[in-house]
Amino acid sequence: MTATSRFLISPGAKVNLRKRSTDDDGGLSKQEAEAALAKACARLFELQALMYAERRHALLVVLQAMDTGGKDSTIRAIFSGMNPQGCRVTSFKAPHELERMHDFLWRVHQAVPPLGDIGIFNRSHYEDVLIVRVRKLVPEKRWKARYDHINAFEEMLHDEGVTIRKFFLHISKDYQRERLQRRLDDPEKHWKFNPDDLKERARWDDYQEAYEEALSRCSTKHAPWYVIPAENRPFRNLLVARALVEALEALDMKHPKPTFDPADLRIE
Amino acid sequence: MTATSRFLISPGAKVNLRKRSTDDDGGLSKQEAEAALAKACARLFELQALMYAERRHALLVVLQAMDTGGKDSTIRAIFSGMNPQGCRVTSFKAPHELERMHDFLWRVHQAVPPLGDIGIFNRSHYEDVLIVRVRKLVPEKRWKARYDHINAFEEMLHDEGVTIRKFFLHISKDYQRERLQRRLDDPEKHWKFNPDDLKERARWDDYQEAYEEALSRCSTKHAPWYVIPAENRPFRNLLVARALVEALEALDMKHPKPTFDPADLRIE
Numbered sequence: 363m364t365a366t367s368r369f370l371i372s373p374g375a376k377v378n379l380r381k382r383s384t385d386d387d388g389g390l391s392k393q394e395a396e397a398a399l400a401k402a403c404a405r406l407f408e409l410q411a412l413m414y415a416e417r418r419h420a421l422l423v424v425l426q427a428m429d430t431g432g433k434d435s436t437i438r439a440i441f442s443g444m445n446p447q448g449c450r451v452t453s454f455k456a457p458h459e460l461e462r463m464h465d466f467l468w469r470v471h472q473a474v475p476p477l478g479d480i481g482i483f484n485r486s487h488y489e490d491v492l493i494v495r496v497r498k499l500v501p502e503k504r505w506k507a508r509y510d511h512i513n514a515f516e517e518m519l520h521d522e523g524v525t526i527r528k529f530f531l532h533i534s535k536d537y538q539r540e541r542l543q544r545r546l547d548d549p550e551k552h553w554k555f556n557p558d559d560l561k562e563r564a565r566w567d568d569y570q571e572a573y574e575e576a577l578s579r580c581s582t583k584h585a586p587w588y589v590i591p592a593e594n595r596p597f598r599n600l601l602v603a604r605a606l607v608e609a610l611e612a613l614d615m616k617h618p619k620p621t622f623d624p625a626d627l628r629i630e
Numbered sequence: 631m632t633a634t635s636r637f638l639i640s641p642g643a644k645v646n647l648r649k650r651s652t653d654d655d656g657g658l659s660k661q662e663a664e665a666a667l668a669k670a671c672a673r674l675f676e677l678q679a680l681m682y683a684e685r686r687h688a689l690l691v692v693l694q695a696m697d698t699g700g701k702d703s704t705i706r707a708i709f710s711g712m713n714p715q716g717c718r719v720t721s722f723k724a725p726h727e728l729e730r731m732h733d734f735l736w737r738v739h740q741a742v743p744p745l746g747d748i749g750i751f752n753r754s755h756y757e758d759v760l761i762v763r764v765r766k767l768v769p770e771k772r773w774k775a776r777y778d779h780i781n782a783f784e785e786m787l788h789d790e791g792v793t794i795r796k797f798f799l800h801i802s803k804d805y806q807r808e809r810l811q812r813r814l815d816d817p818e819k820h821w822k823f824n825p826d827d828l829k830e831r832a833r834w835d836d837y838q839e840a841y842e843e844a845l846s847r848c849s850t851k852h853a854p855w856y857v858i859p860a861e862n863r864p865f866r867n868l869l870v871a872r873a874l875v876e877a878l879e880a881l882d883m884k885h886p887k888p889t890f891d892p893a894d895l896r897i898e
Contacts, residue, residue: 417731463685463744465790471739476731507789514782521775522733 366605369588371581377574377589384534386591388600395596402603403443409610410480414448416615417478420524423606424483426492427531428569429559430541432592433484436531439599440606441482450475453484466490466508467515477523487512488528491576496568509579520584527609528585529602530577531592535566634873637856639849645842645857652802654859656868663864670871671711677878678748682716684883685746688792691874692751694760695799696837697827698809700860701752704799707867708874709750718743721752734758734776735783745791755780756796759844764836777847788852795877796853797870798845799860803834 371377390398413419425433437451452473461469467487475481491512495505516526542559545551562569581587588605592598639645658666681687693701705719720741729737735755743749759780763773784794801809810827813819830837849855856873860866 460744463746464742465787465792467786468739468742471736474732474736476728478731504789507786511782511786511789514779514786518735518775518779518782519733521772521779524733 366588366601366608369590369601369605371577371587371589373582373586375578375581377577377581379532379570379574379577379589382532382589383591384532384537385593387594387597390597390600392596395594395600399439399596399600399603402600402607403440405607406440406603406610407443407445409607409615410444410448412615412617413480413610413613414445414478416618418523419610419613419615420475420477421480421606421610422475422483422519422524422526423480423602424486424488424526424528425531426486426488426529426573427592428533428538428566429562430538430545431531431533432595432598433531435595436529436592436599436602437482437484439595440603441480444480448478449480449482451482451484454486454489466494467511471515474519474524486528487515488576488580492569492572493562495572496565509576512580513582513585516580516582516585525609525613526585527605528581528587529605530573530587530589531598532589533592535563537593538563538566634856634869634876637858637869637873639845639855639857641850641854643846643849645845645849647800647838647842647845647857650800650857651859652800652805653861655862655865658865658868660864663862663868667707667864667868667871670868670875671708673875674708674871674878675711675713677875677883678712678716680883680885681748681878681881682713682746684886686791687878687881687883688743688745689748689874689878690743690751690787690792690794691748691870692754692756692794692796693799694754694756694797694841695860696801696806696834697830698806698813699799699801700863700866701799703863704797704860704867704870705750705752707863708871709748712748716746717748717750719750719752722754722757734762735779739783742787742792754796755783756844756848760837760840761830763840764833777844780848781850781853784848784850784853793877793881794853795873796849796855797873798841798855798857799866800857801860803831805861806831806834 388395413421425436427433441449441451450473454470457469470483470487473481473483491505491508494500519526542555542563545555577587577589588601590598590601656663681689693704695701709717709719718741722738725737738751738755741749741751759773759776762768787794810823810831813823845855845857856869858866858869
């Protein structure tokens with residue numbers, strides 16, 4: 363059993379992404395990883411049902427990655443087996459007019475799952491210290507204040523019942539080239555290719571630096587970051603699923619007691 | 631000119647409501663106060679127009695009071711003259727099912743005004759450390775953590791462009807008796823009378839204590855509280871209006887420069 367804790371960023375640790383594996387497979391074959399994933403997903407399904415019944419906790423899953431890092435396919439692999447009632451994915455694209463007229467957490471807060479539910483963020487408020495920083499979309503003073511604001515926001519959510527787990531799907535620049543090339547070579551994947559993605563790729567080092575600061579400053583006890591080696595996809599999915607199972611198991615949830623005594627009732 | 635600063639709570643100051651006037655009239659006659667209010671409102675109207683044009687700032691006004699403290703009539707007196715486009719009042723009642731399934735700031739965050747607008751909160755997230763505390767609606771540990779969460783939330787809003795001013799409309803328990811009696815005596819005001827209000831009145835001291843802690847802990851540089859003597863209504867309105875004018879004047883707003891050169895254009 364591979365410990366997920368190896369991939370957890372301890373609060374206060376300084377993250378150096380170059381020193382972190384992008385292609386670890388945990389020593390598992392593809393078949394082994396997929397079998398273990400199926401088991402983890404089955405357990406996650408049970409825990410979701412329990413959380414839904416109990417309505418005392420919510421689970422918020424944050425996924426971030428460089429382009430081609432595999433956010434979409436991770437979501438598909440893990441959550442397509444969940445009960446869709448009580449499980450909602452929110453993709454955060456470039457903010458529209460009304461969103462830009464509000465603080466950066468405004469649209470994010472609205473999408474936080476209610477008690478009982480799982481919410482998955484495909485990109486998130488972290489873009490406001492990533493692309494916003496790299497592309498200088500707001501003054502430096504403004505984005506610099508956001509790390510603390512993010513921590514305060516996530517701590518508030520935690521205190522109010524939301525369990526938060528955050529995953530950076532870590533790939534190398536070479537791996538990205540290969541994946542982008544594959545999209546170019548396959549006419550059926552052209553819709554996924556956006557020439558602007560190459561502009562972001564050209565700023566790879568700036569993005570890695572921005573990620574390192576976000577991961578270092580915002581991995582907290584109540585809302586930890588995991589850096590997941592993401593090039594071996596079955597192992598990547600397994601690690602994310604296991605970390606979620608562990609998070610929900612730690613909550614010690616129980617089926618709520620009925621408000622009536624079943625022994626008193628007779629269904630005629 | 632009466633300084634509003636006398637009624638401002640300095641950050642870190644310990645508030646003792648018994649020592650704060652509820653019936654100060656600033657030495658002004660009713661006519662004088664009303665004339666000064668008209669002037670302040672006219673200036674506020676200009677500043678609102680400027681803020682709306684510039685779209686770099688928003689103004690959030692928080693009003694809290696014991697029952698009969700005059701929140702509704704303050705809102706009417708000051709904001710009925712504003713441009714309703716760009717000015718929205720949100721009344722926070724007992725949270726409904728979906729709201730209770732989210733953190734206490736969730737519904738409040740959605741109502742924060744976008745840049746350019748004025749938002750008025752008739753009651754607010756402070757109820758979550760007032761009635762929630764007095765009536766023990768959540769465990770003590772949970773509401774105790776909320777003072778810090780409120781400060782962090784308001785600081786984030788401030789950093790993202792929202793100017794916040796908070797007003798506690800302060801009345802005495804005797805004044806409340808008088809006002810409630812008036813509602814009972816006047817059949818046209820019976821709709822405003824709710825027998826449950828008497829239960830809250832019975833906990834007057836608990837509420838004053840809860841207010842004192844909220845005012846002491848959450849009056850910050852970026853989001854100050856004012857304790858407004860609220861029994862003299864024209865003076866109460868004047869103080870609130872003036873504090874808002876001062877807040878907006880401090881922003882040094884300017885009409886945005888046109889993105890074209892008007893001299894280049896000829897309208898045929």
